[in-house]
Amino acid sequence: MKIRSVDIYILDIPTVRPHQLAMHTIVEQSIVVGRIINDEGLEGWSEVATIGGASYGEGTPEAIKANIDKYITPHLIGKDPIYYSNIMFEISKAVRGNYFAKAVVETAMIDLLAKSKNIPAYELLGGKIHDSLPLAWTLASGDTVKDIEEAKEFLRQKRHKIFKLKIGKGDPYKNVDHVIKIIAAVGDQARITVDVNQAWDETTANYCIEALQEGGVSMVEQPLPTWNVEGMARLTERFKVPIMADESANSVQEIYQITKHRFGNSIALKPCKHGGLIETKKVAAIAEGAGFGLYGGTMIESSLGTAVCASVYATIPEFEFGTELFGPMLFKDRITVKDIQFNNFEIVIPDGPGFGMEIDLEKVKHYSREYSYSLN
Ligand SMILES: [Mg+2]
Known part of the structure; x- marks a missing residue:
């Protein structure tokens, strides 16, 4: 061929x-x-x-x-x-x-x-360990009341019980307050995590993560800019809440440095930022060897790209933080004949030849x- x-x-x-x-x-x-x-x-x-x-x-x-x-x-x-x-x-x-x-x-x-x-693509990657994986949703409307309504509705539908809040935009202290209100409303039924997307400086991170940890947040993703790896190490040392590296965690060499120097203590995987599926498996192995928790991340791919991510994540032993492969739910339309299936708070790994789409x-x-x- x-x-x-x-x-x-x-x-x-x-x-x-x-x-x-x-x-x-x-x-x-x-x-x-x-x-x-x-x-x-x-x-x-x-x-x-x-x-x-x-x-x-x-x-x-x-x-x-x-x-x-x-x-x-x-x-x-x-x-x-x-x-x-x-x-x-x-x-x-x-x-x-x-x-x-x-x-x-x-x-x-x-x-x-x-x-x-x-054969399904995952069979070229060692075969699947999981038939489905936990699926987080990102509450990102920017409005507390709307976000709480959305979370309650998805809990009722058994769609998600992990919610991530994007809190890098606007006043950090108001955003922390927004997160605490959401935890108060649905925290007994769901795990709440936050993603700052590099938006804070270290002083702001120290104040905000203290309040978030106190408020019951389960994980803080990329609080500092990618260049501030030493700051990430200090936050990891200081707080009990897991600090996740996302934008700073791309190549296998970067992942090695993050695990060695503890520039965070958990990693968000994304096949696109690592350069493919084999590189994703290498990155996951380095994280596993370091005892780091993994998160099955998304760049908000549609059904096809989500099937690609799901196929490789299915071959990786553990995702302490679940996955966030909700991309297809955010798109108004799709470029595949069928959509990805979701069931009982989880994404179902597509079967069928190739990526199953x-x-x-x-x-x-x-x-x-x-x-x-x-x-x-
Ligand atoms: Mg992120």
Whole structure:
């Protein structure tokens, strides 16, 4: 089997409600979708998502596409995806960084390879340990009353019992008060965590985490900017509440440094930021060896990208903090024929060949920015 073509599309899909983070409010989510076709016409598909252009991280959708088209695709054409680890190793020597771009092509190769063998992708990754995984929801409307109503409704529907609050935007002390009110309303039935998305300085973090710990918060994600690793170590030392590294935890080398120096004591995984599924498994192994708790993170992928994340998370032994693969619930529409299934507070790992998702080509065309590609 040989790779014949690689196509990269940028899609903008509206969300069901505004999703407010420290640096950006999402009303339309931009995803990058990859399609790799082999010499028999079989297709492998993949997706990564980005948040807020260049405001969350440096990997914009436009840069991901441009760098794959010019620098990565030449390493793929004519190659056999059964050797995807070797192909990725060759790419790693020719292309620095670009983790999201690498994740797009690696996962599309894995989807293609698994489909050619008529097996689920997780069987190429050691097989699944979990049939389903706990699913957190992010309360991010920015309004306390609305957030409490939303949490109560999802508890009633048995959809989520872990809620994460995005508290990096606005007055930190008012935000802490917002969190404490939500814990008072639903804390007896649900676990409440917070994500600061790098928005605090260390002094603010010291005041706020003390109050949050006192108030019963279960975890504090990326309170400080990525550069302030020493500050993360001091917070980890000072507080009992787990301090999670997300934006600061990308490459295997970064994860090693975080675990060695305790720049946090738990890690949010995301296949796109680690550069693919094999790298995600390596990162998880380093964290496991250090006794760090794991969280199955999301960049808010649609159903396809969520299936990719779920497939690799299913092969990892433990997620102390569950997962947050709620992306498909936030999108107004999807580019796959069927949606991801959710049941009894958990996401169900998709079965079926590849990542278990059949592409709806008309939807890909509809939401794709460029119409000049040979989408057929
Ligand atoms: Mg985060």
